[in-house]
Amino acid sequence: MQVNWREIPAARNSFAVLRAACEATGWYLHPVPQPASDITCYSLNSISEPRYHDEIADADCITVVGGPHATACWREVSAYADYVVVGEGEYTLPRLLAELEVGKDEHIPGVATRDWYEPAKSSVRLDAYPPFSEVMGYVEISRGCPFSCGYCQTPQIFGHCMRHRSIDEIVRYANRYGQARFVTPNAFAYGSDGIHPRFDRIEHLLKKLSHQIFFGTFPSEVRPEFICEESLSLITGYCTNTKLHFGAQSGSDAILSRLHRGHTIAEAIRAAELCYDTGITPVVDFIVGFPFETDEDQRETASAIQEVARMGKIHVHRFIPLPGTPLAGTRARSLLSETEKICGELALGGKLTGSWNKPEIRFFRRRLK
Ligand code: SF4
Numbered sequence: 001m002q003v004n005w006r007e008i009p010a011a012r013n014s015f016a017v018l019r020a021a022c023e024a025t026g027w028y029l030h031p032v033p034q035p036a037s038d039i040t041c042y043s044l045n046s047i048s049e050p051r052y053h054d055e056i057a058d059a060d061c062i063t064v065v066g067g068p069h070a071t072a073c074w075r076e077v078s079a080y081a082d083y084v085v086v087g088e089g090e091y092t093l094p095r096l097l098a099e100l101e102v103g104k105d106e107h108i109p110g111v112a113t114r115d116w117y118e119p120a121k122s123s124v125r126l127d128a129y130p131p132f133s134e135v136m137g138y139v140e141i142s143r144g145c146p147f148s149c150g151y152c153q154t155p156q157i158f159g160h161c162m163r164h165r166s167i168d169e170i171v172r173y174a175n176r177y178g179q180a181r182f183v184t185p186n187a188f189a190y191g192s193d194g195i196h197p198r199f200d201r202i203e204h205l206l207k208k209l210s211h212q213i214f215f216g217t218f219p220s221e222v223r224p225e226f227i228c229e230e231s232l233s234l235i236t237g238y239c240t241n242t243k244l245h246f247g248a249q250s251g252s253d254a255i256l257s258r259l260h261r262g263h264t265i266a267e268a269i270r271a272a273e274l275c276y277d278t279g280i281t282p283v284v285d286f287i288v289g290f291p292f293e294t295d296e297d298q299r300e301t302a303s304a305i306q307e308v309a310r311m312g313k314i315h316v317h318r319f320i321p322l323p324g325t326p327l328a329g330t331r332a333r334s335l336l337s338e339t340e341k342i343c344g345e346l347a348l349g350g351k352l353t354g355s356w357n358k359p360e361i362r363f364f365r366r367r368l369k
Contacts, residue, residue: 001101004040004061005029006052011043011067013183013219014089016137018043020130021090027097035059039100041093042081043067046322049077056081064096068153072324074112084112087120087157090129123158126165131173138219139173141165141205142184146194147223149249150259150326151287151319154185162194167201171208179212179240187216188226199230206238213239217283221245224271225263232278243313244275247285251304252297255290265304272308282312288339288356289319289332298335302342309351316343316354 003022005015018041019029032040035055039062042052046069056063057080066085070077074084085092092110099106110120124143131139142165144158174180184190191201206213216222216235224246235244248268250256256264268284275282286305288298305314319332335356346352 001038001097002036003027003029003038003097004032004036006035006040006042007031007033008043008048008052010045010048013137013140014043014067016132016135017129017140018089018093019135020133020137022094022097023133024129025094025098027094035061035063037061039064039097041066042070044069044077046072046320049073053080062100064093066093068157069323071157072153072322072328074117078112078114078117082113086110086112086117088124090124092120123161123163126163127169131165136177138181138183139165139170140183141170141190142186144194145185147262148260148326151290151322153322153324156324162189162192164191167205167208170205175210177211179214180209181214181218182220184220186223186226187220188222188231197226197231199234202231202234203238206234209238214241215239216244216246217241218245221247221285223263224248224268227271227274229274229278232274232280235280236278242279243281243283245283245285245315246271248272248304248308249285249287250290250293250297251286251301252293255293255297255301258292259290265300269304269307272311276311282308283315284308284312285315285317287317287319288335288343291319291321291327291330291333293333295336298333298339302336302339305346305352306342309346314346314352314354316352316356318356 022029040059041064042056044052044065044067049069056065063081064083064085065077065081066089070084071086074086078084083096087110096108096111107116109118126143131137142162144160144162145155146160148155188197192198249261251265253264272282272284286301288301308314321327321330343352343356
């Protein structure tokens with residue numbers, strides 16, 4: 001039985017993770033540019049889904065679809081795909097493949113079909129699966145998030161309890177390459193419950209890594225209230241990166257509160273100042289166009305963008321109501337012409353990148369130099 005993986009640029013790290021997990025149980029995922037027999041697997045986000053919808057529906061092979069969009073919208077996806085892997089795939093996908101090989105079609109928790117679904121019974125333990133094998137990926141050091149930001153799919157997919165890969169396992173994989181880069185919702189939360197930092201554990205990890213370490217920057221980030229003298233000293237003392245990436249998201253405390261962000265704009269500005277004073281460039285995310293954002297809220301965001309841009313770089317996203325999130329089904333509000341002007345001028349000056357007018361860009365790989 002040949003099992004294929006549909007090549008999708010935005011899903012490269014998922015391929016690395018799932019190929020490694022499948023290899024461990026004897027399955028080799030062949031990358032393919034179109035669906036092919038016997039089975040083709042997909043990982044879709046909500047921007048890529050329309051592009052692959054018809055291809056999957058018309059495929060002349062068994063189709064298995066996972067990823068953030070399939071997890072949030074498994075009912076819709078199971079109407080045109082044969083199987084939908086809901087949530088984490090490391091355990092569920094190999095189990096489904098084993099069933100398909102022997103011609104069984106048993107109900108598997110975590111796999112939705114057109115007429116059956118039951119959630120997976122447990123969460124993946126990160127140490128039980130390698131982060132990658134021969135297809136290089138970033139090392140996922142933590143999964144899950146205790147916060148519930150209204151626009152974010154992460155806790156919906158991975159839950160609110162943070163799980164961590166052990167230091168020994170991280171070191172085993174990260175030291176294979178000249179650069180160590182990590183996947184985590186908040187790098188400064190490594191080893192903790194996600195709310196109360198354990199910088200001692202991070203230092204223990206960083207001490208054991210060789211080569212160049214990039215921590216709290218692409219492809220991961222940190223939360224602003226975790227930025228302090230102690231955490232910044234870990235970056236200056238052990239890491240190669242001279243930038244730190246974090247989300248402020250809005251310049252309005254009313255919006256931050258409504259999003260359940262768990263921090264204020266003053267804390268985000270203070271984090272940027274601390275980075276700047278330490279010689280680290282803050283790279284700060286903002287989202288514009290929340291459905292309940294008033295003109296005054298948006299002006300406060302534009303003002304915060306200008307303030308932070310004096311110290312570092314800005315990445316702006318236009319709000320997208322992602323399925324499965326508390327704000328699913330809402331609509332982005334329009335941008336004020338003054339907001340567009342501020343973003344445009346900062347972009348021309350090399351201080352700002354992003355997708356305030358083209359939200360789909362957010363889903364493609366970004367890297368601020
Ligand atoms: S935006 Fe970050 S902090 Fe908020 S829920 Fe998502 S992963 Fe957690």
